[in-house]
Amino acid sequence: MQLNSKVANAIRIALVGGAFTAAISSPVVLAAEEGADVERIQITGSRIKRTxxxxxxxxxxxxxxxxxxxGFTTIQDALQNLTSTTGAMTTQEVHGFTPAASSISLRNAGASRTLTLIDGKRLNQYPKPAGGTDNFVDTANLPMEAVERIEVLQSGGSAVYGADAVGGVINIILKKDFDGAALKYRHGDTMEGGGMNDRIALSLGSxxxxxxxxxxIEFSSNEALQATDRENFGLHTDKVPHSDYSQYSSYGARIAGTGTGARSLSPQExxxxxxxxxxxxxxxxxxxxxxxxxxxxSYRFISTTNFNYELSDxxxxxGRLDFANAKSTTNFEPMAIDDYDINVSGDDLTVSYGDLMSKTFSKSTGLGGDFANATDGDYYYVRRLHEFDNRSGETNTNNYFFSAGLQGVLADEYDWDMSVNYGRTNVDVxxxxxxxxxxxxxxxxAGENGNSLLENMSDEDVEAASYSPFERAQSxxxxxxxxxxxxAFEMPDGDAMFAFxxxxxxQDYETESDSETQNGSVLTTGGSSGAGERDFWATYAELSVPLMDELTIAAALRYDHYSDFGGNLSPQVTVEYRPVDELLVRGSWSSVFRAPDMHRVYGDATNGFTTVIDFKQCQAMGGQPGVTNPDPTINEICNELHIDTTTxxxxxxxxxxxxxxxxxxVWGGDSLEASIDLWEWKLDDMVSDISASTAAQEYDTYEDMITRDASGTITHINTVAQNLAYQKVRGIDLTAGYSWDFNDMGELRVNFNGTYILxxxxxxxxxxDVDDDIEDGGLPQYRANMIFTYFINDFETTLGAYHTxxxxxxxxxxxxxxxxxxxxDLEVASQTKWNLTSAYNFTDNMKLTAGIVNLFDVGPNFDxxxxxxPHYPRSVYNARGREWFVEGEVKF
Known part of the structure; x- marks a missing residue:
């Protein structure tokens, strides 16, 4: 024991004396696991184990x-309902670059500035960037059944975890030391149809x-929820009654242009x-x-294996071994084209595509005679190519993760661990x-006279012109x-603790579209390609010192060095003051940073397409942005101008x-627990690429990014990522919990959580100009949850209210x-969603749970x-409506 004490003292002097110096000069790293068998445990936000x-x-x-x-089915469901979550990317984004992936944004920082960990270890980034630009961690394929708990650090954590921990940190803690076997089956469905889901989970441990x-192991399947499954989106409801500014697409079948006299279809035709x-x-x-x-x-198979073996006392x-396979299929409307220029001059009719190809016909017979009576001028077909059927995308994802390491106790006083970790994600689309x-x-x-696009194409012609793009990505x-x-050392009022x-x-990634897509040779789609690699090292130190029995001050310092942009030093200072046992007064300040997205650094130009309002041309033509106009050309420009984009x-x-x-x-009593926190974060030199819609609206500022045709109408918007922006967000969090013990009548527990963005x-x-996100729109100022849980004997029921x-x-x-x-007239209504679940334990090994999600069938609330x-904020709401589920669990 005396020898151990001397060794401990020697180690203590060496480690504490060199920790902060090493934090800014050394290269190799960290991650402490939660110790289930020791008194001190690690809480997300610090590497120091504590009580x-x-x-x-x-x-x-x-x-x-x-x-x-x-009633949450997935980790994504649970995270989306946190009050600190200000938005989410979900699989509703069927038109986006990542329709099979999900993520959340904490504190309005964005998904790319929210760090996601499993057992304190970073997860591999999804290789297809959101919006073609932003890297993020996919939460769609994380294992629900293997989770013991999720810890969400609602503050920046760069001094502890490095880059990306701006809005907060999500740390998913997995179950350890499971023994036995358990089988769980859950079936759910929506009341209005569509979106049926099943999940089977098997847990094994020895x-x-x-x-x-x-x-x-878990397998889940989700039936597609189609627009025709919902009254607000079904057949002939593209113009949803809740939105005065929604309308049917003008891309049906017609001829537009500067001249007159071209053929037009009758309503019957x-x-x-x-x-x-x-x-x-x-x-x-x-x-x-x-x-x-x-x-x-979608279909998902997820497997997680944890193992531990005691080599000595x-x-x-x-270690851990993860595998996930997912398949997701998205459908949206057929192609809309207006890409081919038609010039009528005298008796000639010339069809062209830019400077690449052209062919001339007789005006009277060419293209089915559509222009026989047309005056001289420039025309083009506006056409929805429904003969090609839906534009569909099948995304196949494989995730792999392996971790192996050692952990132990040194000199009876120091917990240590080390590990090697490998993650890979493959995505094929x-x-x-x-x-x-x-x-x-x-x-x-084709032929001597060509074909009219006002007439439907044959199956043979469709097959001849068809093309199936593909994309492969890996990270x-x-x-x-x-x-x-x-x-670290002893103090009169307690031990000073350290972590080092x-x-x-x-990291590396590669994403590549097929050659035709990359060349811009495929109609109505673009490709995202690029490849790059980076490495970084980091070292850190933390020290927590009890200055007195009631007051503890801690400091952390971390240095990260990236191969592609250099180094960053992140300090942090925290204060804990306990005037009485039940009350904790706390404060923290931390430097945060975020490394540039790899795709923004190494990606090739991303070609895409979008719809904008051409504010300049709309006003020049006498139209009003967002308002229906009887002139189809003006209406298109003022409402849904289809353009190409490049990022x-x-x-x-x-x-x-x-x-x-x-x-x-924080107050912690016998029955009442409550907390209040005022928080703020700010980032400077944020990477920004002006959105196409913003550039079109603020055309005076961004005219150099805009390409217009001879008439002055936008055809293309080009953006390049730059360190241009800043963002500041401030808010208040409130939590409260109270429990009542009714003895033989059971127990009632009420929990409240709320976040208000100031x-x-x-x-x-x-x-x-400085933009006010709350005033400008799209950001709910507060969210609040109230959860009621009642227990009596083997029965429990939970009623949850989730207000936006x-x-x-x-x-x-x-x-x-x-x-x-x-x-x-311009606001999105508030929403309160209620979930009701009940469970009964028939025996210690058999449990039945049933519930209704969105009990009163509210939403989605239209914008x-x-x-x-679909005219509602998909990052906040969904159109699933009322759902029911039943779940059975048997343990062996």
């Missing part, structure tokens, strides 16, 4: 039991005196051709809702329902890390840097200055300013 669960930085804990009681192996006659505008339009998915069909070998530029030109110009992450924590560690990581990479990007701060208090502002570049505040519509700032609209389908 107190409440810390200087606020942490929300969701246990597996909590998630089950509230233990002996030396260790444990636990395996968790329009409907006979498979289109929809829009009486309001007297044009042959198209009902997109008939063809769209609100949520895709002080050393344990442990196969698409259908597309045509090549050349294939459609060959069809239009990998290799990591080595080590950590040690324990007592380092890590080394290599470029920038190899000279630097890190985004800023701070996060928190001050608050400020969210930013600047796209140093010369632009009223908010301004996403285009509120564009309409509010118009006297025609009041503020109420009256959003002219884009």
């Amino acid at each position: 107190d669960l409440e810390t200087a930085t606020p942490v929300t804990v969701l246990s597996a039991d909590d998630m089950a009681k509230q 233990s002996n005196e030396k260790g444990n192996v636990s395996t968790f 329009c409907t006979d051709g498979g289109f929809f006659w829009d009486d309001a505008r007297s044009i042959c339009g198209f009902d997109r809702s008939e063809w769209r998915d609100l949520e895709p069909e 002080d050393i344990t070998f442990l 196969y698409r259908s329902g597309f045509a090549t530029v050349g294939g459609m030109f060959d069809y239009i110009t 990998t992450q290799k990591n080595v890390q080590a950590n040690i924590t324990g007592m 560690g380092a890590e080394y990581t290599e 470029g990479a920038n190899k000279d990007l630097e890190a985004e840097t800023g701070y996060t701060a928190n001050i608050g208090a 400020l969210s502002e930013g600047q796209l570049n140093p010369t632009s 505040a009223r908010m301004h519509g996403v285009s509120y700032s564009s309409f509010i200055d118009d006297d025609e609209f009041s503020e109420e 009256p300013t959003n002219t884009s389908w």
Whole structure:
């Protein structure tokens, strides 16, 4: 014992004396696992093991039991319902670059600035960036059944975890030492149809005196939720009644241009051709809702295995092996084209595609005689190619993760661990329902007279012009890390504790579309390609010192060095003051940073397409943005102008840097628990690429990014990532919990959580106006949850209320200055969703649970300013409606 004490003292002097120096000079790393068999445990937000669960930085804990009681099916469901979640990317994004992946945004920081971990270890980034630009961690394929709890650090954590921990940290803690077997089956469905889901989960574990192996396997399937499954989106409801600014697509079948006299379809011809006659505008339009998915069909298989083996009394070998396979299929409406120019001059009719190809016909007979009576001028077909069927995408994802390491106790006083970790994600995307530029030109110009696009194509012609694009993407992450924590030195009022560690990581990614897509030779789609690699090392140190019995001050310092942009030093200071045992007053300040997205640094130009309002041309033509106009050309420009977009990479990007701060208090009594926290974060030099819609609206500032045709109409918008922006967000968190014990009548527990955003502002570049996110629209100012849980004997029931505040519509700032609209006309209504679940334990080994999600069938709440389908904020709401589920569990 005396020898151990001397060794401990020697280690203590060496580690504490060199820790902070090494934190800014050394290269190798960290991660301490939670120790189930020791008194001190590690809480997300610090590497130091401690006995107190409440810390200087606020942490929300969701246990597996909590998630089950509230009716959540997936980790994504649980995270979306946190009050600190301000938005989410979900599989509703059927038109986006990542329709098979999900993520969340904490504190309005964005998914790419929210760090996600499993057992304190970083997860591999999804290789296909959101929006073609932003890297993120996919939460769709994380294992629900293997989760013990989720800890959400609602503050920045760069001084502890490095980059990306700006809005917060999500740390998913997996179950350890499971013994036995359990089988669980859950079936759910929506009341209105569509979206049926099933999940089967098998848990297996075996233990002996030396260790444990636990395996968790789950398979889930989700039926597609189609727009026709919902009254608000079904057949002939593309113009949803809740949105005055929604309308049918003008891309049905017609001829537009500067001249007159070209053929137009009658209402009967329009409907006979498979289109929809829009009486309001007297044009042959198209009902997109008939063809769209609100949520895709998907299948997922997830397997997680944890193992640990005691090599000696002080050393344990442990590791984890994960595999996930997912398949997701999305459908949306057929292609809409207006790409081929037609010039009428005298008796000649010339069809062309830019400068690449052209062919001339006789005006009287060419293209089915559509232009026989047309005056000289420039024309083009506006056409929805429904003969090609849905544009569909099948996304196949494989995730792999392996971790192996050692953990133990040194000199009876110091907990240490080290590990090697490897993660890889493969994504293959196969698409259908597309045509090549050349294939459609060959069809239009076939033979002596060509073909009219006002007439339907034959199956043979469709097959000849069709093309099936594909994309393959892969990302990998290799990591080595080590950590040690324990007592630094003794103080009169307690022990000073420290943590010290380092890590080394290599990341790479590659994404490549097929050559035709990359060349821009496929109609209505673009490709995202690029490849790059980076490595970084980091070292850190933490020290927690009890200055007196009631007061503890802690400091952390971390240095990260990236191969592609240099280094960053992140300090953190926290204070904990306990005037009485029940009350904790806390405060923290931390520097945060975020490394540039790899795709923004190494990606090739991303070609895409979008719909914008051409504000400049709309006003020049006498139209009003967002308002229906009887002139189809003006209406298109003022409502749904289809344009090409290009987003470029920038190899000279630097890190985004800023701070996060928190001050608050926590009360913990026998029955009442409560907390209040005031928090703020700010980032400078944020990477920004101006959105196409913003550039079109603020055309004076961004005219150099815009390409217009001879008439002055936007055809293309090009953006390049730059360190231009800043963002600051401030808010208040409130939590409270109270329990009543009714003895033989059971127990009632009530929990409240709320987040109120006081400020969210930013600047796209140093010369632009400061944007108020709350005022400009699209951001709910507060969210609040109230959970009631009642237990009696073997029965329990939970009623949860999830409230999202009223908010301004996403285009509120564009309409509010118009006297025609009041503020109420431009707002998204508030929503309170209720979930009810009940469970009964028949025996210790058999349990039945049933519930209703969205008990009163509320939402989605439509945005009256959003002219884009489905006209509600998909990052906040969904269209599933009321759902029911039943779940049975048997343990062996």
